Amino acid sequence: MPGPAPRAASTRQVRAQHVLFMQAVELDITRVDSIRRVAAELIERFPALNVLVNNAGIMPFDDASAAIDDTVAQAIIDTNLLGPVRMTSALIGHLKRQPRAVVLHNTSVLAYVPLAGNAVYSATKAALHAYALSQRFMLRKTSVRVQEIAPPWVDTDLIHQNGDPRAMPPRDFIEQTMRELASDREEVTVEAVRPLRDNPGAGKHAFFNAFNEQLEADPIPVA
Numbered sequence: 592m593p594g595p596a597p598r599a600a601s602t603r604q605v606r607a608q609h610v611l612f613m614q615a616v617e618l619d620i621t622r623v624d625s626i627r628r629v630a631a632e633l634i635e636r637f638p639a640l641n642v643l644v645n646n647a648g649i650m651p652f653d654d655a656s657a658a659i660d661d662t663v664a665q666a667i668i669d670t671n672l673l674g675p676v677r678m679t680s681a682l683i684g685h686l687k688r689q690p691r692a693v694v695l696h697n698t699s700v701l702a703y704v705p706l707a708g709n710a711v712y713s714a715t716k717a718a719l720h721a722y723a724l725s726q727r728f729m730l731r732k733t734s735v736r737v738q739e740i741a742p743p744w745v746d747t748d749l750i751h752q753n754g755d756p757r758a759m760p761p762r763d764f765i766e767q768t769m770r771e772l773a774s775d776r777e778e779v780t781v782e783a784v785r786p787l788r789d790n791p792g793a794g795k796h797a798f799f800n801a802f803n804e805q806l807e808a809d810p811i812p813v814a
């Protein structure tokens with residue numbers, strides 16, 4: 592599981608590369624003190640800040656048919672669900688004072704069709720989707736819009752980047768997603784996984800079983 596050491600290194604890397612208009616602040620989304628400190632620093636340094644992208648996530652495998660390691664379950668919930676809730680909460684007052692603002696949540700297509708071998712991860716993404724719906728409703732008369740990206744399997748290091756042909760290359764994913772985001776859609780899903788997003792009510796269990804049997808027969812590769 593990623594820890595503070597690589598995070599500090601990537602923060603240093605962004606700073607060292609002097610990427611135009613890009614600055615890095617180190618945040619541990621699982622820690623309330625870190626969220627408060629970073630939110631206060633951001634508001635002070637960037638008073639026109641009007642976009643929050645809740646992107647951090649971890650995806651350890653689990654086994655819901657057996658005892659689940661509590662530390663791992665807690666880390667998944669803290670990172671994927673409480674992290675975005677706390678981060679939004681720390682910035683929402685500031686965002687509402689901006690003429691236009693956006694909160695963007697990164698969920699997953701697994702919010703709609705859970706991957707059985709990542710039961711807690713899938714549950715956190717379903718919960719984040721539900722939270723985004725409620726938040727959008729509650730903010731509908733303010734200047735803050737809430738958008739959700741529900742990515743498919745993208746070939747990143749979330750599990751193990753290895754060029755698996757079933758995973759979408761990051762470049763293609765970014766290209767399609769940025770196009771959709773520009774359309775102001777509330778929810779952005781790439782074309783290839785719309786059937787998973789539209790996983791129908793009455794047919795849900797058969798669809799879910801078929802999806803999981805397929806991935807059990809040909810699992811996601813790990814490092």
Ligand SMILES: NC(=O)c1ccc[n+]([C@@H]2O[C@H](COP(=O)([O-])OP(=O)(O)OC[C@H]3O[C@@H](n4cnc5c(N)ncnc54)[C@H](OP(=O)(O)O)[C@@H]3O)[C@@H](O)[C@H]2O)c1
Pocket residue numbers: 593594597598599601618619620621646647648649650670697698699700741742743744745746747748749750
């Ligand atoms: N790749 C996919 O197939 C896929 C599919 C659906 C949804 N998603 C979602 O997309 C988002 C980005 O994932 P990715 O695919 O780009 O994977 P990734 O390369 O592993 O990126 C995950 C990011 O989350 C950060 N992070 C993890 N724990 C954190 C913490 N406690 N505090 C602050 N940052 C933390 C990581 O920072 P460090 O490197 O510093 O730890 C890293 O930047 C996640 O929410 C993931 O669930 C991905």
